[in-house]
Amino acid sequence: MPTMTPSPTATRATPTASASPSPTPPPVATPNLAATVAAQQTPRVYKTLSSPDGMWEAEVLVYDCVAFGSEGPEYAYEVLLLRATDGAIVQVDEQTIACGGLGAAGFDLLLWSPDSRYLYYTPTREGVPDGCGFWAGAVARFDVQTRRREVMWSAIFSPDRQRLAVIEPSALALWDVDGGEIARWSFPQEGVLAGVAWSPDGERVALLFVQTLCPPAGPSRLFLFDASSQEAQRVLATDEQTFLDVIWQASEHIQLVDDQGTTWTYSLTTGAMEPDE
Structure with missing residues (x-):
């Protein structure tokens, strides 16, 4: 038996x-x-x-x-x-x-x-x-x-599923699936988190912040956090557009979705941003 x-x-x-009210646990x-x-x-x-x-x-x-x-x-x-x-x-x-x-x-x-x-x-x-x-x-x-078990209320696996981006109230923590935390970054005081996306190679994480989410409004800020250097860089700041989601499918190009549902492609190489056709 x-x-x-x-x-x-x-x-x-x-x-x-x-934003209030807080999410209900499982x-x-x-x-x-x-x-x-x-x-x-x-x-x-x-x-x-x-x-x-x-x-x-x-x-x-x-x-x-x-x-x-x-x-x-x-x-x-x-x-x-x-x-x-x-x-x-x-x-x-x-x-x-x-x-x-x-x-x-x-x-x-x-x-x-x-x-x-x-x-x-x-x-x-x-x-x-x-x-x-x-x-x-x-x-x-x-x-x-x-x-023992640990529950991470909001987390995203890297494309190769070897790392985990754990979203905390005021920080991003990166975990190795075979171990524990390998990197950490405290969020800047530049709005609330609206979107997170891993780079295709699993070495960087894009974090999109907006002034408010409920309702969506205000300027947006895009940061990139590098797992190796454990440093973050602000790569985009918009005062007239409100972006609500971030998608990272190509190495040097990031897609942003605005509050009207339009998708824009931002080039990390040139800094140019154009709406997708």
Whole structure:
């Protein structure tokens, strides 16, 4: 019979900056509700993901919505497990979800670190949080050695998925997926964060700031943070245009989307900016 290991201790990273009201964290499991939902059905496997060394298989089990009473609310339950080759089972995380409710919820498996120590997943597979402000989606990391997990409320993987840009209320932190923090930059006092994008080579991060997001208005500022030098440079300042998103697909060209939905291409080489046709 497999051995069930108790759920790990959770530590939560600081949530991303956002305008009031603050985003609602992903739901956690309510024991009585979870047990009731789980007792009424057989779960379906949403996704599995094997570790590079073949020692673990991560598995997301979903118990679909169940009504409580003839006209009562409906709840779903999800659980994230690790199954070891020796038959041991580790419960990584769980959620009780109000069906049809607001907010972001649901597990999805993202990747294993190359050394098989860390499992990365999101606890916000579907939906968006309450409130107003920049949000890239939550990323959680489970350490199979210490049985601890960390939740980063807003984070983005580099194109090669070897680094992670973690957005904190007043700073950008860069993580290596095999380890921890490798660089940090405190945000300037030049508005609120509106967009983040990795360079194609994963060496720089573009951060777009705007005066206000709720509603969108005011001048915009574009900064580039270099992971190697750990220095940031302001490369663009606009007083007449409000940009709300940044896209970085070509090495020396960055695309910016304004508040009218028009996409502009900015050249890092010449400093010229033109609307896309």
